[in-house]
Amino acid sequence: MPTEQEIFEKVRTTLVDALNVDEDEVTMQSRLKGDLNAESIDFLDIVFRLEKQFGVKIPREELFPESIFQGDPHFVTDGKVNADGLKELQERMPFADLTEFKKDSRLEKMEDLFTVELIVNYLQRKLGS
Amino acid sequence: MQWVGFLGFHMRWTWIDRFTAFESRRSATAIKCLSLAEDHFADHFPGFPVMPAPLILEGLAQTGGILVGEANQYSKNVVLAKMSAKFRREAMAGEQLAYTTTIVDLNDTGARVSGQVHSGGELLAEADIMFAHVTAEQLPPGIPDPKFVFSGELSQLLKMAEAVAKKPG
Numbered sequence: 001m002p003t004e005q006e007i008f009e010k011v012r013t014t015l016v017d018a019l020n021v022d023e024d025e026v027t028m029q030s031r032l033k034g035d036l037n038a039e040s041i042d043f044l045d046i047v048f049r050l051e052k053q054f055g056v057k058i059p060r061e062e063l064f065p066e067s068i069f070q071g072d073p074h075f076v077t078d079g080k081v082n083a084d085g086l087k088e089l090q091e092r093m094p095f096a097d098l099t100e101f102k103k104d105s106r107l108e109k110m111e112d113l114f115t116v117e118l119i120v121n122y123l124q125r126k127l128g129s
Numbered sequence: 130m131q132w133v134g135f136l137g138f139h140m141r142w143t144w145i146d147r148f149t150a151f152e153s154r155r156s157a158t159a160i161k162c163l164s165l166a167e168d169h170f171a172d173h174f175p176g177f178p179v180m181p182a183p184l185i186l187e188g189l190a191q192t193g194g195i196l197v198g199e200a201n202q203y204s205k206n207v208v209l210a211k212m213s214a215k216f217r218r219e220a221m222a223g224e225q226l227a228y229t230t231t232i233v234d235l236n237d238t239g240a241r242v243s244g245q246v247h248s249g250g251e252l253l254a255e256a257d258i259m260f261a262h263v264t265a266e267q268l269p270p271g272i273p274d275p276k277f278v279f280s281g282e283l284s285q286l287l288k289m290a291e292a293v294a295k296k297p298g
Contacts, residue, residue: 020213041210041239045259048234048241060238 007054007123011116014049018042028117040066043114050119056126063122064114065092069107081105095121143282144188145228148195151294156231157196161188165222179219182254185226185246186214190258193230193242195283195290197260200235203279203287206263210239214256224248230258238262 002010012026019036032038038046043064051058061067068089069075075085086105090098096113145159163170163180170178190209198207220226227247234241239261246254265275274280279287 041259041261044239044261045211045241048236051234060236 002127004120004124007120010053011119014046014053018045018049026116028120030116031112032114033111054123054127068092076107079107081107095125143286144184145191148290148293151290153294154200154232154235156229157192157290158227158229159192161226161228163220163222163224163226170222178222182216185220185254186212186256189228189230189244189246189256192228193244193258194260195286196230196232197235197240197242198279199290206276206278207260208263209258210261211259212256214254216254218253220248220253
């Protein structure tokens with residue numbers, strides 16, 4: 001089983017290639033959109049590269065459920081992800097750290113969940129390490 | 130860079146001349162002969178006719194885009210989403226370029242294709258190309274034909290691709 005550090009290094013290589021960023025820009029805390037300027041099409045690119053790099057299948061919307069709450073009044077109230085939404089999020093993304101998001105659960109803040117750490121956590125679970 | 134149908138049905142925007150090889154879901158090669166009569170050579174540059182790099186990439190992307198489209202029998206719109214390229218030298222009027230594209234990844238959301246441009250066996254450029262599959266619901270409003278990519282002038286090219294196609298084995 002690869003260690004967290006080994007997974008991180010491979011993820012960093014993937015992001016350097018996919019997003020044309022420098023290696024030292026990629027830390028565990030980097031947000032893909034906010035810090036590394038990823039656009040939505042880059043998420044598809046990243047998924048393709050991770051599948052190759054780690055030899056796993058990553059089903060659509062499993063790692064980056066970008067459209068999870070779009071226009072769903074059941075999970076979103078006044079532009080904020082509500083209690084039901086947070087529960088759903090926790091179930092769909094058990095590899096995400098929701099601590100910060102719970103303090104400010106505005107829908108547009110959701111993209112900040114997509115960090116390097118999130119990818120590493122996801123892969124750790126996926127690879128069973 | 131966008132596909133022909135998006136801009137209007139009568140605009141000529143085909144930057145490959147013919148397919149020379151086509152293997153479904155794997156690879157496709159098309160050639161493009163560069164004639165001094167093409168308009169772009171007049172301005173790019175006077176006395177030094179080299180093909181503008183974006184037009185080379187457009188031809189390469191058309192070759193790869195048709196390869197990706199054929200994988201689903203042209204039932205999905207295929208849109209160029211992202212591309213990174215490296216050039217080694219210019220392409221001059223009079224050369225014949227070969228655009229070779231190979232599918233690296235393919236799934237329902239899109240595809241990644243690697244492409245090379247050769248002239249007489251010499252590598253001129255290489256590129257990594259991402260395509261996205263765009264459904265009718267994802268399109269901005271006001272597009273008359275939700276199946277806007279593989280139509281019009283492009284259908285002629287598809288027939289040529291079919292003519293040289295090899296059955297997947």
